Amino acid sequence: MxxxxxxxxxxxxxxxVIYGTYRSRGSKxxxxxxxxxxxxxxxxxxxxxxxxxxxxxxxxxxxxxxxxxxxxxxxxxxxxxxxxxxxxxxxxxxxxxxxxxxxxxxxxxxxxxxxxxxxxxxxxxxxxxxxxxxxxxxxxxxxxxxxxxxxxxxxxxxxxxxxxxxxxxxxxxxxxxxxxxxxxxxxxxxxxxxxxxxxxxxxxxxxxxxxxxxxxxxxxxxxxxxxxxxxxxxxxxxxxxxxxxxxxxxxxxxxxxxxxxxxxxxxxxxxxxxxxxxxxxxxxxxxxxxxxxxxxQFNETPLNFNPAATEVVLSSKYADEYQAIQEKQNDVFLKKKDAINEYSNASGKVNPQIIAQYNTESDALRAEARTLIEKAGDSQNIKVESNDKDYVFLNFILxxxxxxxxxxxxxxxxxxxxxxxxxxxxxxxxxxxxxxxxxxxxxxxxxxxxxxxxxxxxxxxxxxxxxxxxxxxAENLIQLVNIIGSIFYGNVLGIFLLAFFFKFVKANAVFIAALITQVLIIGLFLLNQYEIINLPFLWLNFVGCFLVIIIAMLIDFGKIPKNYKLILAGLISVLVFFGYLILNNTPA
Structure with missing residues (x-):
C-alpha cells in the first residue's frame, strides 16, 4: 500500500465516524x-x-x-x-x-x-x-x-x-x-x-x-x-x-x-x-x-491466496514439495491459457471439455498444496488457514x-x-x-x-x-454467519408464527416446545457435522420452524380446533417426508 x-x-x-457522531448527537x-x-x-x-x-x-x-x-x-x-x-x-x-x-x-x-x-x-x-x-x-x-x-x-x-x-x-x-x-x-x-x-x-x-x-x-x-x-x-x-x-x-x-x-x-x-x-x-x-x-485464466494464479499460509509452508521442510507443485500449477496454467486463446471448437466458443480437464488438474494441485500447508503448520505448531476462499478478492485488489x-x-x-x-x-x-x-x-x-x-x-x-x-x-465466513443464524432462526420464526396464526396455543406449550426444538436443532447440526446424517444448514430453518409449531400443537392437542388438527397432520406429514429424504441422502 x-x-x-x-x-x-x-x-x-x-x-x-465523525459524521455519524455529529448527526446523531443529543438523544434525550x-x-x-x-x-x-x-x-x-x-x-x-x-x-x-x-x-x-x-x-x-x-x-x-x-x-x-x-x-x-x-x-x-x-x-x-x-x-x-x-x-x-x-x-x-x-x-x-x-x-x-x-x-x-x-x-x-x-x-x-x-x-x-x-x-x-x-x-x-x-x-x-x-x-x-x-x-x-x-x-x-x-x-x-x-x-x-x-x-x-x-x-x-x-x-x-x-x-x-x-x-x-x-x-x-x-x-x-x-x-x-x-x-x-x-x-x-x-x-x-x-x-x-x-x-x-x-x-x-x-x-x-x-x-x-x-x-x-x-x-x-x-x-x-x-x-x-x-x-x-x-x-x-x-x-x-x-x-x-x-x-x-x-x-x-x-x-x-x-x-x-x-x-x-x-x-x-x-x-x-x-x-x-x-x-x-x-x-x-x-x-x-x-x-x-x-x-x-x-x-x-490469463494471469498466473497463486497456489494459495493466503500469503500467511504460503509463508509458513515455504519456511518448513515441505518447501521443496510445495515449489514442485507450484511449477506443475504454472505448467497447467500455460496449457489452459493456450487452449482458451485458441477458442478451439468451430463455433468460436471455449471447449468446455478441455477447460474442465485443466481445471480438474489445477484443483487437484491446489488441494495438494493445502495438505502440505496443514502439515507444515502442524510440524511448527502453528495454526494456519489452508482454505483460501476468503483471501481471493483481497489478494486481487492489493x-x-x-x-x-x-x-x-x-x-x-x-x-x-x-x-x-x-x-x-x-x-x-x-x-x-x-x-x-x-x-x-x-x-x-x-x-x-x-x-x-x-x-x-x-x-x-x-x-x-x-x-x-x-x-x-470456518470453510467460508459468509457460510459461517448463515450457519449460526440457521441454528436459531427457525425456532424463533416458529414461535412468532404460533403467535400470529395459532391463537389457541398457550404460553407454556410454546415455551416448552421452543426449548425442545432448540436442543433438537443443535443435535441435528452436530449429527450433520459428524456426517451421521446429511442435512445442509439452510434446511435447519425449515425444520426448526416446523418442529416448534408441531410440538407446541401436540402439547396443547386437547385445545386444537378440528380444522387445525388437519393442519397438524399435514405439518407432521411434510416433516416425516423430509426426514425420509434426509435418511435416503445420508451416506451408508
Whole structure:
C-alpha cells in the first residue's frame, strides 16, 4: 500500500465516524436513542437494512465463493422477495400498531414474560456471536494479507464502531449506513469495470462469460432435490424464505432498522426496496468473483491466496514439495491459457471439455498444496488457514488495482464491517435494555434508560471484540454467519408464527416446545457435522420452524380446533417426508 491508499483509507473511516457522531448527537429519550425518533425515510430504511446484512464478510467471502464454486450461491437469496412481501403484510403492521421497541415485546402480549425472555436470549446468543465474527472476518484477512497485528485490528474496528453507536444509537447507525452503502456500491462498480479492462484486448465481456461458462462458473440454477447440493433453487426458495423471514421479521438487528421509519408506509416501501435490490446486488458481487476467476485464466494464479499460509509452508521442510507443485500449477496454467486463446471448437466458443480437464488438474494441485500447508503448520505448531476462499478478492485488489483505489476498496471492506457491527450492537443493547433490564427492574427515568442503553452498547461492543479475538476461520465466513443464524432462526420464526396464526396455543406449550426444538436443532447440526446424517444448514430453518409449531400443537392437542388438527397432520406429514429424504441422502 502506498501513502495515497493510507490517506484515502484513514480519511474515509474518520469521516464516517465523525459524521455519524455529529448527526446523531443529543438523544434525550429512549425513542430517540432506540428508534431514531421515528424520522427515517424509506430509502434510508432500505439502505440501512441492506447494510446491516451486507457485512465485510459479504465483500470478502462472496467473490471467493464465486471464484471457487460459481454463481450458484445466489440461490440462497431467492426466498428474500417472498419474505419481504410477508413481512410487509404481517410483521410490520403489527409492530407498528403495538408501537414496540423490540420484536420480542409482542411475544409477552401474546404469550407471557418467560416466552419473551427466552426468545430474546436466543437472539442475544446468536447475534452476539455474529457481531464478533463481523469484526473478526475483515481483521483476520487484512492481518494475513497486509501483515497487520490481528489483535490490534480487532480492537480498532470494534472501537470505531463503538464510538458512534454509543454516541447516537439507532439514528447514528442509520445515517452512517446510508453513506456506507453508497461508498460500497461505488467501489464495487469501479472494481468490476477495472477487472474487465484488465482482461486481454480481444476478450470482451461476452467472451469472458463464455470462458466462465466453460469452467462451470455460470451455473446459476440447480433444480435437483439432492441434499448433497448445498445450494439449489429449492433450498433457496424454501429454506431461504424461512431464513429471511426469521432474519428480517424477528431479528432485532433488522427489525430495529425499519421500526425507526417515519410511518408504516415508509417502513413497508423501505423493505420492498431492499427486497428488489438485494438479489441483483448479490448476483453482481458473485459476478465480480467470476470475473476475477476469468482474470486469473490469463494471469498466473497463486497456489494459495493466503500469503500467511504460503509463508509458513515455504519456511518448513515441505518447501521443496510445495515449489514442485507450484511449477506443475504454472505448467497447467500455460496449457489452459493456450487452449482458451485458441477458442478451439468451430463455433468460436471455449471447449468446455478441455477447460474442465485443466481445471480438474489445477484443483487437484491446489488441494495438494493445502495438505502440505496443514502439515507444515502442524510440524511448527502453528495454526494456519489452508482454505483460501476468503483471501481471493483481497489478494486481487492489493496486487492488481491502481494506487488510491486500493485504499478505497479497503475502506469499503472496513465500512461494511462497521455498518453491520453497529446494527448488531445497537440491536443487542436495545434487546438487553427493553426485554431484560427494563422488564425486570423498577420504573426508570428516560435519562437513566438512555444512559443504561449506552452502557449496554459499550458492553456488547467489548464482548464482540472479545469474541473476535478468540474466533477461528470456518470453510467460508459468509457460510459461517448463515450457519449460526440457521441454528436459531427457525425456532424463533416458529414461535412468532404460533403467535400470529395459532391463537389457541398457550404460553407454556410454546415455551416448552421452543426449548425442545432448540436442543433438537443443535443435535441435528452436530449429527450433520459428524456426517451421521446429511442435512445442509439452510434446511435447519425449515425444520426448526416446523418442529416448534408441531410440538407446541401436540402439547396443547386437547385445545386444537378440528380444522387445525388437519393442519397438524399435514405439518407432521411434510416433516416425516423430509426426514425420509434426509435418511435416503445420508451416506451408508
Amino acid at each position: 502506498q501513502i495515497l491508499d493510507w490517506v484515502v483509507l484513514i480519511s474515509t473511516l474518520l469521516i464516517i 429519550n429512549v425513542q430517540d436513542y432506540l428508534k431514531g425518533g421515528n424520522t427515517s425515510k424509506w430509502w434510508t430504511i432500505g439502505l440501512s437494512v441492506m447494510a446491516t446484512q451486507a457485512s465485510a464478510i459479504t465483500f470478502l467471502s462472496t467473490p471467493g465463493q464465486a471464484f471457487n464454486d460459481g454463481m450458484g450461491f445466489v440461490q440462497l437469496y431467492f426466498g428474500l422477495p417472498i419474505a419481504m412481501v410477508v413481512i410487509c403484510m404481517v410483521f410490520i403492521p403489527l409492530y407498528h400498531r403495538l408501537k414496540v421497541y423490540t420484536a420480542y415485546e409482542f411475544l409477552e402480549n401474546r404469550f407471557d414474560l418467560k416466552t419473551r425472555t427466552l426468545t430474546a436470549i436466543l437472539f442475544l446468543i446468536q447475534r452476539g456471536l455474529a457481531a464478533g465474527i463481523t469484526i473478526f472476518a475483515p481483521a483476520i484477512i487484512l492481518s494475513a494479507v497486509l501483515g497487520w497485528n490481528l489483535l490490534f485490528l480487532n480492537i480498532i474496528i470494534g472501537t470505531l464502531v463503538i464510538i458512534y453507536t454509543v454516541s447516537g444509537g439507532t439514528k447514528a447507525v442509520n445515517v452512517t449506513q446510508k453513506h456506507q452503502m453508497i461508498l460500497i456500491f461505488t467501489g464495487l462498480i469501479i472494481t468490476f469495470f477495472l477487472i474487465i479492462d484488465k482482461l486481454p484486448a480481444d476478450i470482451t465481456f461476452s467472451k469472458a462469460l463464455d470462458i466462465a461458462g466453460a469452467s462451470g462458473k455460470m451455473e446459476v440454477l440447480d433444480f435437483s432435490f439432492d441434499l448433497n447440493n448445498r445450494y439449489t433453487i429449492w433450498s433457496g426458495i424454501i429454506g431461504g424464505t424461512f431464513l429471511m423471514l426469521s432474519y428480517f421479521g424477528t431479528d432485532q438487528s433488522q427489525v430495529q432498522r425499519y421500526l425507526s421509519g417515519k410511518s408504516l408506509k415508509e417502513m413497508q416501501i423501505g423493505m420492498i426496496f431492499n427486497g428488489l435490490l438485494k438479489v441483483p446486488m448479490q448476483f453482481f458481487i458473485l459476478l465480480i468473483g467470476v470475473m476475477v476467476f476469468v482474470f486469473y 496486487n492488481n488495482l491502481p494506487r488510491g483505489l486500493i485504499g478505497l476498496l479497503l475502506a469499503v471492506i472496513l465500512s461494511a464491517a462497521m455498518s453491520s457491527t453497529s446494527s448488531e450492537l445497537n440491536a443487542l443493547a436495545s434487546t438487553t435494555t427493553m426485554d431484560l433490564y427494563k422488564r425486570n427492574t423498577s420504573e426508570k427515568s428516560e435519562t437513566e434508560m438512555v444512559k443504561t442503553s449506552k452502557w449496554f452498547t459499550l458492553g456488547w461492543g467489548v464482548m464482540a471484540i472479545g469474541v473476535a479475538c478468540v474466533a477461528n476461520l
